[in-house]
Amino acid sequence: xxxxxxxxxxxxxxxxxxxxFDAPCVKACPTHIRIPMFIAMIRSGNVKGSAELVxxxxxxxxxxxxxxxxxxxxxxxxxxxxxDQPIQIREKHQYATTHGESSKRKPALPPRTGKRVAxxxxxxxxxxxAFELAKFGYRVDVYEEKKPGGVPxxxxxSYRLNDKQLEMDTKLLSSFFTIKRGPVSAxxxxxxxxxxxxxxxxxxxxxxxxxxxxxxxxxGVYPVLEFLERAKSSPRTMKIGKRVVVVGGGxxxxxxxxxxxxxxxxxxxxxxxxxxxxxxxxxxELEEARRQGVEVRFLTNPVAFLGTKRVEGVKCRETILGxxxxxxxxxxxxxxxxxxxxxxxxMVIIAVGQTIRADWLGELKRRASGYLVVDERxxxxxxxxxxxxxxxxxxxxxxxxVAHGKxxxxxxxxxxxxxx
Amino acid sequence: MRMEYKNFKEIPIYPKRDLSYxxxxxxxxxxxxxxxxxxxxxxxxVRRAFKAGWSGAILKTTxxxxxxxxxxxxxxxxxxxDGRRLFGMGNIDLISEHHIDVVERNVRTLKQExxxxxxxxxxxxxxxxxxxxxxxxxxNAGVDLIExxxxxxxxxxGEDPGKMLAQSLSATELTARWVKEAAxxxxxxxxxxxxxxxxxxxxxxxKRSGCDALTASNSIQALMGIDIxxxxxxxxxxGKSTYSGMTGPAIKPITLRTIAEIARNVDIPILGTGGASTxxxxxxxxxxxxxxxxxxxxxxxxxFRIIDDLTSGxxxxxxxxxFRSPREIVGKALPHIGSHDDLPRRTIRSKIDRRLxxxxxxxxxxxxxxxxxxxDARPDRIPVVNDDRCVxxxxxxxxxxxxxxxxxxxxxxx
Ligand SMILES: Cc1cc2nc3c(=O)[nH]c(=O)nc-3n(C[C@H](O)[C@H](O)[C@H](O)COP(=O)(O)OP(=O)(O)OC[C@H]3O[C@@H](n4cnc5c(N)ncnc54)[C@H](O)[C@@H]3O)c2cc1C
Ligand SMILES: Cc1cc2nc3c(=O)[nH]c(=O)nc-3n(C[C@H](O)[C@H](O)[C@H](O)COP(=O)(O)O)c2cc1C
Ligand code: SF4
Numbered sequence: 091x092x093x094x095x096x097x098x099x100x101x102x103x104x105x106x107x108x109x110x111f112d113a114p115c116v117k118a119c120p121t122h123i124r125i126p127m128f129i130a131m132i133r134s135g136n137v138k139g140s141a142e143l144v145x146x147x148x149x150x151x152x153x154x155x156x157x158x159x160x161x162x163x164x165x166x167x168x169x170x171x172x173x174d175q176p177i178q179i180r181e182k183h184q185y186a187t188t189h190g191e192s193s194k195r196k197p198a199l200p201p202r203t204g205k206r207v208a209x210x211x212x213x214x215x216x217x218x219x220a221f222e223l224a225k226f227g228y229r230v231d232v233y234e235e236k237k238p239g240g241v242p243x244x245x246x247x248s249y250r251l252n253d254k255q256l257e258m259d260t261k262l263l264s265s266f267f268t269i270k271r272g273p274v275s276a277x278x279x280x281x282x283x284x285x286x287x288x289x290x291x292x293x294x295x296x297x298x299x300x301x302x303x304x305x306x307x308x309x310g311v312y313p314v315l316e317f318l319e320r321a322k323s324s325p326r327t328m329k330i331g332k333r334v335v336v337v338g339g340g341x342x343x344x345x346x347x348x349x350x351x352x353x354x355x356x357x358x359x360x361x362x363x364x365x366x367x368x369x370x371x372x373x374x375e376l377e378e379a380r381r382q383g384v385e386v387r388f389l390t391n392p393v394a395f396l397g398t399k400r401v402e403g404v405k406c407r408e409t410i411l412g413x414x415x416x417x418x419x420x421x422x423x424x425x426x427x428x429x430x431x432x433x434x435x436x437m438v439i440i441a442v443g444q445t446i447r448a449d450w451l452g453e454l455k456r457r458a459s460g461y462l463v464v465d466e467r468x469x470x471x472x473x474x475x476x477x478x479x480x481x482x483x484x485x486x487x488x489x490x491x492v493a494h495g496k497x498x499x500x501x502x503x504x505x506x507x508x509x510x
Numbered sequence: 511m512r513m514e515y516k517n518f519k520e521i522p523i524y525p526k527r528d529l530s531y532x533x534x535x536x537x538x539x540x541x542x543x544x545x546x547x548x549x550x551x552x553x554x555x556v557r558r559a560f561k562a563g564w565s566g567a568i569l570k571t572t573x574x575x576x577x578x579x580x581x582x583x584x585x586x587x588x589x590x591x592d593g594r595r596l597f598g599m600g601n602i603d604l605i606s607e608h609h610i611d612v613v614e615r616n617v618r619t620l621k622q623e624x625x626x627x628x629x630x631x632x633x634x635x636x637x638x639x640x641x642x643x644x645x646x647x648x649x650n651a652g653v654d655l656i657e658x659x660x661x662x663x664x665x666x667x668g669e670d671p672g673k674m675l676a677q678s679l680s681a682t683e684l685t686a687r688w689v690k691e692a693a694x695x696x697x698x699x700x701x702x703x704x705x706x707x708x709x710x711x712x713x714x715x716x717k718r719s720g721c722d723a724l725t726a727s728n729s730i731q732a733l734m735g736i737d738i739x740x741x742x743x744x745x746x747x748x749g750k751s752t753y754s755g756m757t758g759p760a761i762k763p764i765t766l767r768t769i770a771e772i773a774r775n776v777d778i779p780i781l782g783t784g785g786a787s788t789x790x791x792x793x794x795x796x797x798x799x800x801x802x803x804x805x806x807x808x809x810x811x812x813x814f815r816i817i818d819d820l821t822s823g824x825x826x827x828x829x830x831x832x833f834r835s836p837r838e839i840v841g842k843a844l845p846h847i848g849s850h851d852d853l854p855r856r857t858i859r860s861k862i863d864r865r866l867x868x869x870x871x872x873x874x875x876x877x878x879x880x881x882x883x884x885x886d887a888r889p890d891r892i893p894v895v896n897d898d899r900c901v902x903x904x905x906x907x908x909x910x911x912x913x914x915x916x917x918x919x920x921x922x923x924x
Contacts, residue, residue: 098913109812120512122520130812131819134788139822142524194829197523225521467515483511490512497515504517 095178100185104133106170107177114167115179120493121148121218125164125179128186141190144183145197145262149221150214150492152258153242155184157251158489159372187258199266203227205506208286209267210274213240214488215479216292217260218495220267226503230267233274233282238264240294242488245318245342247349248325250378276450283475288502291462291470291477292495295485296447301337301440305395314338314346314441321349328353331436335404336360337392338441339368340485344375346439347384358383359433361390363409363423370418391425395438403434446481459484467505468498476502527825530565531837533801534697534723534779536628536654539565541792541836542820545783545804546570546632546657546701549814551606553616557623562814563821566628567620568725568804571605571659572613573633574640579607587734587744589760598761599807600734600754602745605634605662610644614651621652630655632701633689634662641685642692649695656696657781658689661703661728676702679715686719699781701725704768713776723779725804727768729755730784758807761785766798770847773799787816789823796836797843858902858918860885860895866915867892873906873916881905897921 095103107129115125123144131140144151160166160180168176207223209216212234220230237243239256274282283289298313300306310331320328334350336343339362347360360379362369365388369376380386387406394405408429411421445460455463455471461484468476478494480486529540543566544550544559551570559567573579581604589598606613613631620629631653633644641658648656660676676682686700700716702709704727716724734744734754743751762785769782782800786792787808795803808816824836833839862873862885869891877885877900884899885906895906907916 111813127815127818130816131822134819134823135790136819136823136826138826139819142822146523147520192826195524198525199523222521225523464513466513468513483513486511494513497513497518500518501515 094188095181095185097189100132100182103178103182104129107133108170110169114169115164115177118167119147119164120487120490121154121496122493123147123164123183125183129177129179129182132182132186137186137190138192138195139190140186141192142195144186148183148489148492149218149263149495150242150259150488151183151187152255153214153251154489154492155180155187156255157242157246159374159487161373163487163489191258191262197225197266199224200227202229205229206231206286207502207506208233208282208289209292210279210282210289211240211292211294211479211481212236212238212269213292213294213479213491214242215294215481215491215495216240216290217263218492219290219292219478219499220495221263222496222499223502224266226499228503231270231282231286232267233270233272235271235273238269240491244322245315245345246322247318247345247352248322249348249352250345274450279450287506288474288476290468290495290498290502291451291475291481292479292491293446293448294480294491295444297445298440299443299445301392301442303392303394305397305401306440308395308397308401309399310397310401310436311395311438311440314342314439315444317346317439318342318349321353325353330354332356333433333435334358334437334439335392335433335435336439336441337404338362338439339364339370340441340443341371341375342444342485343439343441344371344379344384346441348379348382350437350439351379351382351384355437358385359435360384360386361392361404361406361433362386362388363391364420365389365411368411368420389423391423393425393430396432401435401438403432404438405430405432407431444480444485467501468494469501526821527828529821529824529828529836531835533837534655534699536697537626538628538802539563539626540821540824541565541796541802542817542824543567543628543630543781543802543804544809545806546659547806547810548603549806549809551608553619556616556620559809559814559817560620560624560627563817564627564814566630566654566802568630568632568655568657569606569613569616570608571632571634571662572608572610572644573605573635574643575609575611577609577635579604581607582747584745584747587754589732589734589756589758591760596807596811597759598732598734598756599758599810600732600744600756601729602752602754605632605659610647614647617648617651617653621654628654630657632657632659634659638685638688641688645689645692645698649693653696655699656689656693657699657701657725658686659701659728660685661701661705674703674705676700676712677706679711682712683715683719686716686721690720690722697722699723699725699779701728701783703728704764704784705731709768709771710775713772713778717776717778723781723801724772725781725783726772726800727765727784729757730761730764732756757784758811759785759787762787762791762794766794769795769800770798770844773841774844774847789820789827792820792824793827793839794843796839797841798847799841799844801837801840856902856920857922858920859897859900860902860904860906861917861919862893862895862906863915863917864892866912868912868915870911872909872911876905876909 128140128143164179206229209232330353334355336347351358396403408426409423412424462477478498479491546568550567587600591597635641698721736743765784782795783804792803910916
């Protein structure tokens with residue numbers, strides 16, 4: 091976690107902000123935080139006002155202030171970046187939420203409408219949606235299997251986001267809706283729908299994709315979410331192998347590799363079947379993993395996991411990038427015959443993406459990718475059932491999930507208030 | 511995957527604090543109003559400002575139909591300092607090109623659309639009749655407040671070109687009397703200039719005239735800079751230039767002193783103007799005696815949107831200070847201002863916090879060549895104060911780039 095800005099750093103950085111009109115950063119942030127204004131407030135010494143502005147737009151202000159990939163959002167379009175360096179926008183709103191949160195001034199909500207909405211899933215999209223619904227006076231029940239917070243709570247490694255930071259957000263939010271602990275299942279889904287005027291699916295992606303490679307079920311081969319969740323909830327009892335191989339290529343694989351290293355692995359190798367240029371990761375994440383000593387082997391494909399009782403190694407094959415491109419526009423890797431080699435490992439982590447974990451959504455229309463289909467008002471193919479977050483977008487980001495939640499809430503409100 | 515609902519609108523959730531209070535017999539939604547300037551010269555601009563949350567506006571100075579307003583362009587220039595634009599802003603603008611017929615119409619429209627806002631108008635004339643006609647017509651149009659420009663630095667409509675009305679005590683008192691005589695319903699404020707030998711005398715003259723308030727003060731006459739290759743000062747109009755009225759952050763300390771000096775000596779309500787950009791500047795203006803604060807350059811630079819920070823910042827400040835209303839700030843700093851003779855004589859020394867020092871050694875050179883040669887440089891770059899040489903002048907503290915690194919501490923006298 092990069093250290094937070096000091097008061098003086100925050101002021102100097104605020105003074106660099108050009109206070110652009112109709113600023114591009116506001117458009118680039120999915121939650122449309124009024125960035126130049128909140129920075130002007132820091133500059134004038136009105137940090138509390140600044141925090142209120144950030145909170146109004148982003149229900150997970152502290153979480154995003156800590157781990158939002160600003161370089162692909164607000165910061166990527168910062169006008170100041172055309173002169174010298176872009177403003178450290180995320181660091182600044184983390185500063186605002188850290189120093190400006192006031193216990194005296196709570197958001198004031200309107201009187202209850204009497205209508206009820208169920209939000210299934212208490213991750214970023216669910217919390218964003220529930221908070222926005224509360225702003226209209228709905229009684230909102232958030233059904234959450236675990237503690238609220240979703241992936242940021244359970245899987246994002248604590249060296250990047252700790253529980254205290256997340257709880258700054260969830261605590262503030264908790265008074266605006268009811269959290270109902272426990273999983274929604276095929277049986278309870280109908281009940282939940284029947285007892286609410288609308289239901290929102292915000293269940294994210296809980297299921298790890300598999301590779302379909304021999305030996306994937308051997309002990310010591312972990313699906314990445316399982317690994318990260320255990321590493322976060324019980325880092326002390328978690329046994330880490332001396333040598334760890336991570337199969338992946340996305341941000342999640344970098345988190346897993348860096349976590350393994352931090353938990354004591356001597357040698358962590360991340361294997362990716364394409365080259366560095368094709369890697370879809372946030373620069374900051376790759377840098378962090380490398381800084382922690384993670385080795386990255388590009389153009390490497392796993393062909394089998396070795397070992398009978400426990401995993402002992404990964405049989406790999408080198409690849410080259412072909413001329414043909416896949417749906418993502420990246421060249422398809424082609425295996426090189428006779429290039430097999432073995433990476434010895436006591437632990438293997440498979441991080442090749444996630445899918446929806448729910449066997450009770452059978453009737454709902456899905457896209458080819460497996461994610462749920464919604465219309466421009468976030469409505470699924472089932473009446474009065476909406477969906478937001480990763481469950482419609484695939485692996486996304488926190489800020490985008492919060493934004494989905496917000497927008498869907500207003501669509502729901504308009505729908506429900508149009509009724510006679 | 512970016513997806514947005516097309517009818518989405520951000521909903522404010524934090525309750526706005528009530529900043530309203532009474533001053534000059536008028537009700538102000540908050541202490542922030544627009545000064546007479548380009549921002550108040552157009553109906554649509556004032557409309558937008560009111561919608562954004564400004565509590566009032568002084569419409570740009572108007573005159574009787576037929577008055578010649580001979581503008582020239584460009585009229586703006588800037589005093590940039592250390593890479594920062596508009597630290598001071600210069601203008602060679604004149605009064606509005608809109609004569610009273612347009613302004614009375616604007617007043618009427620604004621009062622109709624925004625009855626809760628304070629709509630003031632600024633006027634300037636030469637003859638008694640004209641001053642009084644202007645007042646009458648504005649009162650009939652429903653204006654809430656009349657401000658008289660006695661301090662336009664770019665010429666004057668009168669007998670003594672180049673000199674401002676407020677630079678003559680007798681002319682000030684006489685003209686102010688004419689205006690007050692004509693005003694039957696609304697308060698009148700005289701906008702003065704700090705360019706006088708004794709501001710208190712001017713304030714007394716206004717008080718004697720019976721006028722209700724002072725607007726203190728206007729821009730500072732300045733030569734904004736000179737192109738050192740062509741020797742033409744800024745702004746350059748085909749190789750010629752003239753003195754500008756300087757406004758903006760650079761003149762704030764001058765205005766603070768002007769307001770304080772009036773408030774300490776004359777019992778008269780003051781509208782503050784000249785160098786305020788933030789809510790905390792407004793607090794400072796009010797603490798030396800201003801009842802409301804006018805903004806011009808800050809708005810010309812960043813737009814009406816700055817009102818969001820002004821009201822939010824003021825709200826949080828009042829809460830922190832446990833003040834019930836902005837009124838409570840007015841005059842709070844005055845008891846702390848006295849003459850040099852009244853100041854306590856203490857023995858103080860500079861103290862450098864070793865943990866905060868970043869080793870730039872700027873304090874060393876400042877004290878060596880501009881103080882008392884009391885700070886010694888060290889190989890580790892953390893300087894050490896020599897208590898025998900230090901007199902506690904405080905220069906080092908102000909050149910230090912680190913917050914709170916150097917402090918002045920009282921020491922026991924041996
Ligand atoms: C390891 C990792 C690191 C990441 N790092 C970042 C990052 O640094 N920055 C960033 O912006 N994004 C990051 N992301 C992406 C981001 O976390 C997700 O896009 C985001 O959490 C999606 O939010 P969501 O609400 O759609 O789903 P989730 O966060 O998955 O939340 C879904 C919630 O629903 C609950 N749930 C599921 N099924 C049920 C059920 N049947 N009944 C009740 N509750 C249920 C789950 O317990 C969970 O709390 C990361 C993702 C991962 C996996
Ligand atoms: C371009 C410009 C035009 C102005 N015109 C007038 C005017 O017509 N009448 C007047 O009384 N003051 C006028 N002023 C002065 C402002 O009302 C205000 O007192 C001054 O700018 C100082 O405040 P500030 O530092 O907030 O800008 C003008 C200022 C500027 C910059
Ligand atoms: S939430 Fe993310 S995109 Fe939005 S302002 Fe913060 S860092 Fe930028």
